Amino acid sequence: MTLLRTLLGCPRLLAGGLIVAASAPDALAAETRIDLRRQAQTIRGFGVSMGGGNDANRIEGRDRGESVMHNEDFYDHYVGDLGASVVRTGVSRTVLSKGGKYWPQHADLREPIRLGSDTYANIEAFDFTVKGVGNVGHFVRKAARRGDPMTLMGAIWSPPVWMKGPEVDLGYKDFAGQLPRDTFWNASAAGSLVDTPDNLQQFGRYVAAYAKGFEKAWDRPFDVLSVQNEPRFSTWYDSSVYTPELFAEAVGAVNAAFAEHNAANPDDPILTRVLGPDDLGLGGKGSNLANVSFSYIKEVRHDGDPETAVDVYGMHGYNGGGRFADSDDRIESWKTFRNGRVRDDGYVNYEGVGEGVEFWVTEHSGHRHRWTDPGDTYNGAMGLALEVHEAMVGVDAVGYLYWQHEDWAGRLNNFTLTSGLDENQPKYAAFKHFAKHVRPGMRRVAADVLEDGQVDTSAVKISAYLDEAAGTLTYVLLNVTKVTQAVRLASLAAGGELLEASWSADGAYHQAGHADAGGWLNLQGESIWSVVTTLGSLNAVPEPGTGVAVFAGGALLLRRRRRA
Incomplete structure (x- = not known):
């Protein structure tokens, strides 16, 4: 990724350092894509x-x-x-x-x-x-x-x-x-x-x-x-x-x-x-x-x-x-x-x-x-x-x-x-x-981070795991750059609930509190995140005008918000 993804919008700082914004940040931010149809190994x-x-x-x-x-x-x-x-x-x-x-x-x-x-x-x-x-x-x-x-x-x-x-x-x-x-x-x-x-x-x-x-x-x-x-x-x-x-x-x-x-x-x-x-x-x-x-x-x-x-x-x-x-x-x-x-x-x-x-x-x-x-x-x-x-x-x-x-x-x-x-x-x-x-018992599902609509693995690494019985999705994200990266999680954008978020950037393991479903996360430089959410409408076809394209079967693509 070539852009500094720092949240400049209206983020909230939660216990443990998690930043979640209820709306998209002013700066360019990472898109994520989840395809529940493409399932890989059972853990x-x-x-x-x-x-x-x-x-x-x-x-x-x-x-x-x-x-x-x-x-x-x-x-x-x-x-x-x-x-x-x-x-x-x-x-x-x-x-x-x-x-x-x-x-x-x-x-x-x-x-x-x-x-x-x-x-x-x-x-x-x-x-x-x-x-x-x-x-x-x-x-x-x-x-x-x-x-x-x-x-x-x-x-x-x-x-x-x-x-x-x-x-x-x-x-x-x-x-x-x-x-x-x-x-x-x-x-x-x-x-x-x-x-x-x-x-x-x-x-x-x-x-x-x-x-x-x-x-x-x-x-x-x-x-x-x-x-x-x-x-x-x-x-x-x-x-x-x-x-x-x-x-x-x-x-x-x-x-x-x-x-x-x-x-x-x-x-x-x-x-x-x-x-x-x-x-x-x-x-x-x-x-x-x-x-x-x-x-x-x-x-x-x-x-x-x-x-x-x-x-x-x-x-x-x-x-x-x-x-x-x-x-x-x-x-x-x-x-x-x-x-x-x-x-x-x-x-x-x-x-x-x-x-x-x-x-x-x-x-x-x-x-x-x-x-x-x-x-x-x-x-x-x-x-x-x-x-x-x-x-x-x-x-x-x-x-x-x-x-x-x-x-x-x-x-x-x-x-x-x-x-x-x-x-x-x-x-x-x-x-x-x-x-x-x-x-x-979880199944890994296809997950990507996108830059200008193309898969980009240079800044944030992502993997995602489906617990079908619980109806939850677990993400593990690694920010491998030295600067903050803003990432919006697909399931949160689809109306899912943030159940748990944990992070490490200083050699220790921290947990953050619950937040609303805005979906934007601020990942500190050189940090690891594990985030658990509900699926929201990942399995549903969205109503017209939502600004989010969800493909039947569970593929969800977040459109980039650009500067004015």
Whole structure:
């Protein structure tokens, strides 16, 4: 956008700083367009990864049974204040050890435990109360009993040690052939799943017993389970390296084990959906990272060989983000996940996965704990919000997960949203605009900001979400300029009621009071807004002479008011 959109009309200043004018401002202002006919993904939710380090409680101590996830204050903070509705947790090898120790060490985890065709007999060897697992079970069971929406996602970082052998050769690392290494605590770093029919069957049965055993222990099944976190990285923490072909065999082994159990137990099936490839990300426009990721996707496509097909796609959000100027390129990169890429300039082309299948951003982090970053890189809270927006509108992500809520010692770092129960941290505030207001079950609908009748994404980013049952529309708006922008919301112009408005521009989350339906909002420079309204006449044909064109089915276009 090229024009300074400052409200010069007769605005009202409400508590918290929201400015709403009952009539159009004298200065040129942004138009918004909503089309309720064009509906995209159904939202599943937002959250973080938990377990393991979250067992170190900053509130009550570190004794067993006193995990931060057992604490009522933490539950109210995560579910009630932040609005989180997803937990991602590791599928921990520590549940399967000789002696069933609460915190088994390397020696306890090396001896093979043979698994048979009977899932329930296999479960007898597992202990789902161990550190880093029992705390998650307690948490999600509480959510289920209270009726709070909470998607449970599991992710494998490493198979049991005895199922791994020499690391496969990916062609671009020097680690091929190295054996799994014992590293900190009880981690098994690197190596690869042994590629034999018997070992693959054992791996599949291990995953099946884990999925059903956790459900039996905590009255809560896994909704989604990732076969391997970042399958091409040889790291110092729990990890396992896969070629695309080996990854497909692992997915196939899990599918076969689920099918084996379901055939034998039709009244108690495993309904967990399999996710992949859970790789690093697609990168920016034209990035080679996308080529590598699609080498895995090609082998496990949901519409490919049913024996090796995933049900759900997941990728991490590390895509070189941060600069506002590159945002549209990153959105285009996300769109290639659905639509594919065809280029003639030396980049590898690939076929997109198409529509009608879920996609999750299963991990992201690296943003600094400040609102914006010097030098216009915006590697802070605004950058985080921008990258969530990009995934929502670019790849139709159904959910988005940040890496950690806090670290094991409760400190602030680039990989966490906050520390302890602190609700006044910039990244926590930015993420809250999505997590608290874009709720499970909502449908994203087409939304645009217009400049002279043309779509313009240079100043205000917009996404909108329909709650059909409630008859409401939730907007999330990002002013990515340093100056105030005036925006009129389509549903308010159509006679809808402003139910709730929240904003952040200083690293904190603020709520504003109710206002009349004038429709003009003043968005401070570098701010995030979440606004909930009723629909008004978005679904109706307006009376002649109203000055607003509403197309049948719900498309509404606001005409620009020009200076005299």
